[in-house]
Amino acid sequence: MSVQARTGPVLSLAGLNKSYGALQATGDVALEVAAGEIHALIGPNGAGKTTLVRQIYGSEAPDSGSIRLRGEEIGHLSVPQRVRQGIGRSFQISNVLADFTVIENAVIAEAARTGDAFRFLRPAVSDPVLVEGAIKILSRVGIEGRADTPVSDLAHGERRLLELALALASDPALLLLDEPMAGAGPEETQHMIGIIDRLRGDVGILLIEHDMDAVFRLADRVTVLVEGAVIASGTPDEIAGDAAVRAAYLGSDDDAAA
Amino acid sequence: MGVFSILRDGLARNRLLGLILAGFALFPVLSGIMDEPFWNDLAMRIMLLGMAAMGLNLVLGYGGMVSFGHAAFVGIGAYCVGISQFYGFDNGWAHIAISLAACGLLGLVIGFLSLRTTGIYFIMITLAFAQMLYFLFVSLETYGGDDGMSIDRADFMPIDLWDPLRLYYLIWAGLVIVSLLLMVIVRSRFGVVLEAIRGNESRVEAMGLVPLHFKITGYVISAMICGLAGALFASWQEYVSPDIMHWSRSGELMIIIILGGIGTMAGPLIGAVAFLLLEEWLPELMHLVAPAYAENWMIIFGPVLIGVVLFARGGLVGLLARIGGRRS
Amino acid sequence: MSFILLLEQIFNGLQFGVTLFLIAAGLTLILGIMDFVFLAHGAQVMIGAYAAASLTALTGHFYLGILLAIPITFASGYLLEYLLIRHLYRRNHMDQVLATFGLILFFNELIRIGFGPAALFSSLPPSLSGFVNILPDTPYPLFRLLVIAVGLACALGIHLLVSRTRMGAMVRAGANNETMTAALGVNIRVLRRLVFAAGACLAGVAGMMLGPLTAVEPGMGEPLLILSLVVIIIGGIGSVRGAFIAAILIGIVDTMGRVLLPVILRSFMGQAAADGAGPALASMMVYILMSLVLVIRPTGLFPPKG
Numbered sequence: 040m041s042v043q044a045r046t047g048p049v050l051s052l053a054g055l056n057k058s059y060g061a062l063q064a065t066g067d068v069a070l071e072v073a074a075g076e077i078h079a080l081i082g083p084n085g086a087g088k089t090t091l092v093r094q095i096y097g098s099e100a101p102d103s104g105s106i107r108l109r110g111e112e113i114g115h116l117s118v119p120q121r122v123r124q125g126i127g128r129s130f131q132i133s134n135v136l137a138d139f140t141v142i143e144n145a146v147i148a149e150a151a152r153t154g155d156a157f158r159f160l161r162p163a164v165s166d167p168v169l170v171e172g173a174i175k176i177l178s179r180v181g182i183e184g185r186a187d188t189p190v191s192d193l194a195h196g197e198r199r200l201l202e203l204a205l206a207l208a209s210d211p212a213l214l215l216l217d218e219p220m221a222g223a224g225p226e227e228t229q230h231m232i233g234i235i236d237r238l239r240g241d242v243g244i245l246l247i248e249h250d251m252d253a254v255f256r257l258a259d260r261v262t263v264l265v266e267g268a269v270i271a272s273g274t275p276d277e278i279a280g281d282a283a284v285r286a287a288y289l290g291s292d293d294d295a296a297a
Numbered sequence: 298m299g300v301f302s303i304l305r306d307g308l309a310r311n312r313l314l315g316l317i318l319a320g321f322a323l324f325p326v327l328s329g330i331m332d333e334p335f336w337n338d339l340a341m342r343i344m345l346l347g348m349a350a351m352g353l354n355l356v357l358g359y360g361g362m363v364s365f366g367h368a369a370f371v372g373i374g375a376y377c378v379g380i381s382q383f384y385g386f387d388n389g390w391a392h393i394a395i396s397l398a399a400c401g402l403l404g405l406v407i408g409f410l411s412l413r414t415t416g417i418y419f420i421m422i423t424l425a426f427a428q429m430l431y432f433l434f435v436s437l438e439t440y441g442g443d444d445g446m447s448i449d450r451a452d453f454m455p456i457d458l459w460d461p462l463r464l465y466y467l468i469w470a471g472l473v474i475v476s477l478l479l480m481v482i483v484r485s486r487f488g489v490v491l492e493a494i495r496g497n498e499s500r501v502e503a504m505g506l507v508p509l510h511f512k513i514t515g516y517v518i519s520a521m522i523c524g525l526a527g528a529l530f531a532s533w534q535e536y537v538s539p540d541i542m543h544w545s546r547s548g549e550l551m552i553i554i555i556l557g558g559i560g561t562m563a564g565p566l567i568g569a570v571a572f573l574l575l576e577e578w579l580p581e582l583m584h585l586v587a588p589a590y591a592e593n594w595m596i597i598f599g600p601v602l603i604g605v606v607l608f609a610r611g612g613l614v615g616l617l618a619r620i621g622g623r624r625s
Numbered sequence: 626m627s628f629i630l631l632l633e634q635i636f637n638g639l640q641f642g643v644t645l646f647l648i649a650a651g652l653t654l655i656l657g658i659m660d661f662v663f664l665a666h667g668a669q670v671m672i673g674a675y676a677a678a679s680l681t682a683l684t685g686h687f688y689l690g691i692l693l694a695i696p697i698t699f700a701s702g703y704l705l706e707y708l709l710i711r712h713l714y715r716r717n718h719m720d721q722v723l724a725t726f727g728l729i730l731f732f733n734e735l736i737r738i739g740f741g742p743a744a745l746f747s748s749l750p751p752s753l754s755g756f757v758n759i760l761p762d763t764p765y766p767l768f769r770l771l772v773i774a775v776g777l778a779c780a781l782g783i784h785l786l787v788s789r790t791r792m793g794a795m796v797r798a799g800a801n802n803e804t805m806t807a808a809l810g811v812n813i814r815v816l817r818r819l820v821f822a823a824g825a826c827l828a829g830v831a832g833m834m835l836g837p838l839t840a841v842e843p844g845m846g847e848p849l850l851i852l853s854l855v856v857i858i859i860g861g862i863g864s865v866r867g868a869f870i871a872a873i874l875i876g877i878v879d880t881m882g883r884v885l886l887p888v889i890l891r892s893f894m895g896q897a898a899a900d901g902a903g904p905a906l907a908s909m910m911v912y913i914l915m916s917l918v919l920v921i922r923p924t925g926l927f928p929p930k931g
Contacts, residue, residue, distance in 0.1 A: 098499075133502070147493050150486045151504035157514075162484040169486075196493035209505050263302060276515045338683050410916060414923040417656055420718060421858045422919045428851065429912040436905030438898050544851060546666075548726045555723050596734040602727030606720045607712060 041226075047110055049074045049125075049212050049243035050095065055104030056085075057094060057267075064090045065101065066268040068208050072213060074242040079254045080263035088247045089131065091264065092215050095245070096128050097121045109212060123154075127211030131218045133198045135190055141201055142186040145173035148208035163267075180204045180234055196227035203234065207242070214244045220253055232256060255279070263287075298535030307480035313563040313614070314476055317570075321469055325462055337465055339573060344472045345530045345561050347569035350553040351475055352522025357551065359483055360515045361495030362412070365420045365547050366427030370400045370520040372542030374527020376434065379446045379537045383439075389458075389532065396528035397521050404520025408513040427547055434539040443550030445538025448531050458532070468529050472566075475522055480562055482518070491515050556605055558614025575601065629763050632883050634655065635877065636759065640769045642876020643776025647664045647831035649853040649860070649868040651824015652784050656794060657863020657929065659817060661714060662721040665705075665728035666828055666853070667846025673698045673829025675736060678747040687750040691833055695826060702825020706818045714817075729847065737843045744840035747862070772834045779827065780869055787865055796820065855915045860926030871926065875911055882907025 048071040057065035064087045072078045080088050093099040097118040102259055104116045113121055122128075136144045146164055149172035150156045163169060177183040180200040185193065193201065200220060206214060219235065220228045232253050238244060239259075248254050254261065255275045262272040263284050271281045278284055308315045321344060328336035349371050356362040374396040381392050411422045435443050450458050458464050482488045494501050494508045501508050531537050542547070549572070557568025579594035590596070609616055651668045676697045681690030709728070715722055748754075749768055756764035787793035795816060832846070839845070856875050860867025887903030894902075918926060 086529075117507070118502045119505050119507045122503060128503055130499075130503075134497065134500050136493050136497050136500055139493065143489070147486075147489055148502075148504050150490065151501075151506045156490050156506055157488050158486045159482050159488075160300070160485055162303065162306065162481075163486040163489045164484070166486075205500070205504065319720075357719070363722070365722070410920050414919055417660075417662060417718065417862055418858060418919060418923060418925070420662065421724070422916060423856055424851070425855065425915045425919075429909050429916070432905040432908040432912070434904035436909070438902060442902075442905075474884065544795030545726075545847075548722070551719065552723055552726065555719060556902065557721070592739065593734050593738050595730045595756040596738065599727040599729070602730070603724045606716070606724040606727070 043127055047074075048072060049109055051105075051107045051110075052095070052246065053105045054090075055091070055094065055106065056102045056131060057090060057099070058102060060133075063267045064184060065094065066266070068104070068264075068267070068269055070262055070269065070272070072243045072245050073259075074212070074243050076259040077235070077244045077246055077257050079258035079261045080264060081251075081254055082260060083250075086264040087267040088123055088264055089217060090267075092128070092217055092245070094249060095213075096126060096215055097181060122209055122211075124216065125209075125212035127206040127213070128215040129202045129206040129217060129219055131247075133195075133200060133202050135201050135205060137190050140187055140189050141182065141193070142170065142173055144177045144190065144205060145186075145208065146203060148176060148205050149173045152209050176204050176208045177201075178289065179207055187190060196223055196230070199223060199227070199231065200234070203231075207238075208264070214242050216244060216246045216248075218247055218249060220248060220250050228253065303481055304477055307477065307484065307615040310484075311480055311562045313617070314566065316478070317563060318469075318473055318476060320321065321472070325465060334461070339460065339577065341465055341468050341533050343569045343573050344468050344551060345526050345533060346550070346573065347566040348468075348472050348475050348529075348548050349523045349526035350478055350513050350557070350569055351427075352519045352526065352563035353498035353550050354554050354559065354565045355369070355479060355482070355491075355519040356512075356515050357554055359488065359490045359495065360512060360563070362419045362512060362516065364369065364411075364423040364516070364519075365544070365551070366423035366425075367544045368520070368544070368546035369427035369430045369524050370404065371527035371546070371550075372398055372537070372539070373403060373430065374524035375448075375534075375537040375541055376440065376527075377524070378451060378528050378531035379438060379448045381452070382448055383446065387449075387452045390451035392451050392531075393525060393528045396524040400520045400524025400527075401517050401557075404517040405513065408516035408520075412509055412512050412516065422513045422546070424544060427542060427544060431539050431542045431544070433543065441538065445536060445537065445540070447536050448534075449618055450532050450535060464532060468533065471525060471529055473547070475525065476562070476566075479522075481563070487511065552602060554612075556602075556612055558612035561612075561614045564612055571613060628661060629760075630884075632760070632763065633644045633765060634881055636765055636769065636773070636878035638877030640772050640876070641777075641922060643773055643780065644835060645849070645853050645856050645876055646830045646869050646872035647827045648849055649832075649856040649872055650780075650865055651820065651827050652853055653863055653868045654796060654820050654858040655677035655824055655867060657724055658820070659714060659744065661710070662718050662725065663734065664722060664725040664850065666824070667848075667850030668729055668732035669698060669702060669825040669828035670727075670835070670846040671732065671843070672701050672707070672737060672825075672834035673832030675745070676829065678745050678836050678841050679740070681747060683796045687753070695830065696831055697816060698829025698832075699822050699826040701829075703818060703822035705789040705825070706821040710821065711814070711817070717898065724875055725898035733843045740843075742843060744842035745836075747841065749837045757772050772838075775834065779830070781826075783865055784869075792816070792819075795906070842882075852911065855911055858925055859915050859918045863929040864925070864927040867925060867927030875914070876901060878914060879907060879911055882910045886910075 050066055050072040052070045055065050065203065068091060082088055084212060090099065094101045101114065105112055108124055113124055116124065136147065143164055146169045149169050150163060174183050174186065177186060180203050181201050182197055182204065190201070190230040203219060206264060220231055223231060228250065235244065235257055246257065258275050260273065261275055261278040263270050265277060265287050270282045270287055271278055321340060322341050325337055328334065331468055353364065353367045356364050370491045377396040377399050378392040381395055407426045411426065413421060414422055434440065440446050450464065453467060456463055456467065488507060490501060491511050494511055500509045553568035554565050556571050557566065558564030575598060580591050583594045583597065584591040648666065648670055652663065655661050655663050664761055673694060676694035677690050680693045681687050684690055713724055753768045753771065755767045757767050757770060759765045787796055852875060854866055856871045860871035883904050886907050887899045892897035
């Protein structure tokens with residue numbers, strides 16, 4: 040607790056609002072992600088989870104409210120600026136460079152990370168400095184063995200891992216994971232859970248996930264979003280025992296917390 | 298890795314382009330033996346159009362930006378020479394510098410304004426800027442208006458261009474420099490990011506890079522290459538008129554690229570060879586088959602273009618690669 | 626400049642504007658709902674003009690010529706879609722630009738072979754070549770008024786078709802979602818072909834009405850194509866309403882510019898120079914207008930929803 044007090048939360052949202060016409064997509068949301076914790080954001084379809092992530096990431100502007108990253112207001116920054124400030128994001132639908140190989144994906148990410156992408160002379164893909172960094176990026180999720188494979192030849196699960204690797208490439212303080220297990224088989228899901236688990240302590244993670252088993256195994260804290268508003272926030276045990284959450288969301292699925 | 302080894306590495310990866318450049322270097326020997334000086338003239342035109350198409354290919358093929366107005370940069374490059382001479386300024390090297398600066402600046406402005414849009418809107422706004430410049434030069438009576446202005450072959454001290462062969466090798470040298478430059482750029486960090494943006498802009502943003510900066514830079518480089526081609530074009534044609542910027546000229550540059558192979562190093566140059574040879578030979582072919590219609594060779598050329606789109610994906614470079622692939 | 630001359634120019638602008646609208650109406654739908662860059666739409670204008678001019682000469686009757694030419698333009702669009710265009714929907718914009726550029730070359734040459742390179746001048750029947758007073762003592766050519774009337778009537782018809790009919794609803798929905806429209810019981814292929822044919826027909830009608838006013842010659846469609854692309858971009862790709870407003874705007878700006886700019890220029894340069902530079906500067910104004918619109922609103926004035 041004392042460590043957290045010193046470092047403070049990596050992300051804090053306050054009074055965040057966003058509506059599309061009459062539809063309130065985000066209603067007065069307050070939320071904190073502590074450094075190194077895994078914070079799950081759950082809620083039924085259409086609860087506004089992805090909209091919230093988009094506002095944190097910067098691809099959508101909130102109507103009002105504040106978004107602070109490590110205490111600094113970032114609401115006015117563009118997406119690339121926020122990434123450079125320390126936000127990494129994986130997308131719900133794999134968003135990797137499909138025309139390139141795995142290592143080329145990582146090389147570009149490494150060039151972006153080092154801030155030296157505006158160079159015109161030396162070939163990028165055979166630059167030993169970049170390749171070394173790129174291998175490191177891939178090894179964090181264990182796909183360095185597939186380095187020379189074209190992305191189009193990757194299995195779905197491998198794509199998801201590359202997606203995660205690219206999100207981690209910029210050494211973010213906050214990682215936004217939008218359904219990292221989406222479309223994955225049981226084995227791939229277990230593998231992904233293991234990798235995300237190992238990131239705990241290194242990076243604050245805001246995790247959107249529908250797989251309740253994964254949520255309750257991974258999350259340090261859980262926030263429940265319904266119709267754009269936070270209806271509960273707490274440890275997994277507290278959330279599993281929360282009557283309002285059961286009524287609004289978990290419904291009759293009592294096994295979810297088991 | 299020094300500059301020399303980077304170039305050597307680049308050439309090793311682009312043998313086809315190297316081969317064509319060597320071919321153009323030796324070509325005057327052949328035309329000399331055959332005593333066909335007109336061939337050199339045609340080869341110069343091919344190199345100039347090829348150079349402009351290479352410049353466009355950087356944004357079109359590698360950057361995925363469908364610019365439909367690049368003939369304007371060729372035109373501005375040529376008019377820079379004409380207008381400089383009009384005011385008694387004769388140094389060819391200075392003309393080139395002026396053309397590069399003017400096209401770079403213009404590319405920056407047009408790129409900055411146009412790259413806010415995407416898709417069909419981008420195609421059309423680049424067309425609109427080119428049309429603006431076209432009509433601007435039609436309206437400038439001082440510089441010949443619609444009729445254009447004649448240009449003296451510029452003074453490239455210490456190279457005296459009295460011999461057409463010297464102009465030939467000046468153009469060839471320009472083409473080699475542009476080729477080497479592009480060869481290096483597309484494999485550099487900048488080039489790879491530009492190509493990544495073509496495929497997936499949002500992923501590049503998610504890496505913390507600003508796609509617009511790369512696109513504008515690519516647009517400016519491409520405009521400057523077209524400007525260089527235009528400046529040399531002025532010396533070759535000894536004349537410039539607004540026709541050089543007509544929208545159908547921009548279309549021709551796109552045709553050359555797709556014909557040769559979009560997004561490849563050698564494609565634009567091969568496309569230029571094919572395009573101009575078709576333009577030369579189709580009328581003769583028509584003359585043989587149907588003499589009355591020799592003038593109407595476009596009736597064949599139009600469907601050829603459509604056929605290329607429908608059946609020859611990857612253009613001639615793709616075709617060569619497929620033939621080579623089958624053999625090995 | 627007198628008020629009467631100004632009024633006359635406004636009417637000329639209106640007449641040019643509705644003509645542009647007829648060309649742009651189909652093209653905006655082709656660009657919008659099919660996401661297809663069709664550069665050969667100007668050739669449809671030329672086909673319409675030639676069909677009407679030659680059929681008029683053949684039958685010796687202006688109205689009969691027009692009446693026979695209309696189905697020809699419809700059929701040419703229908704056939705073109707069937708033979709070529711439908712194979713290009715899935716291609717990227719560049720391929721579409723190249724293939725339809727090839728079409729332009731082909732059609733222009735075809736006309737040149739069939740009718741010769743010289744321009745045809747078609748004359749109006751006496752019943753249409755008169756003048757009417759639009760204000761007391763302000764005669765205006767009857768045929769131009771008729772063009773305005775036909776243009777406005779077509780605009781109203783297209784508006785009703787697109788906004789009131791089931792098929793129009795499909796078009797508005799951006800009927801490029803094959804599974805969705807198939808589920809609704811609409812044959813997307815037929816819908817596309819009909820939009821194409823109707824667009825060609827409207828462009829052809831524009832050509833027929835331009836025939837007696839300008840030179841009917843190979844390549845006559847391209848300047849009109851470029852201007853109607855400007856219209857479509859300003860109006861917002863896929864928006865018929867936007868195309869209408871933008872067409873009138875461009876028609877009036879272009880026409881007025883041609884007349885007013887030389888007058889303005891004459892005050893600070895020689896008459897010959899002013900008369901030379903004026904029309905070109907007027908053409909520039911159109912493109913300046915378009916870039917201003919796009920810089921401020923990157924998807925045009927009335928982008929269709931969704």
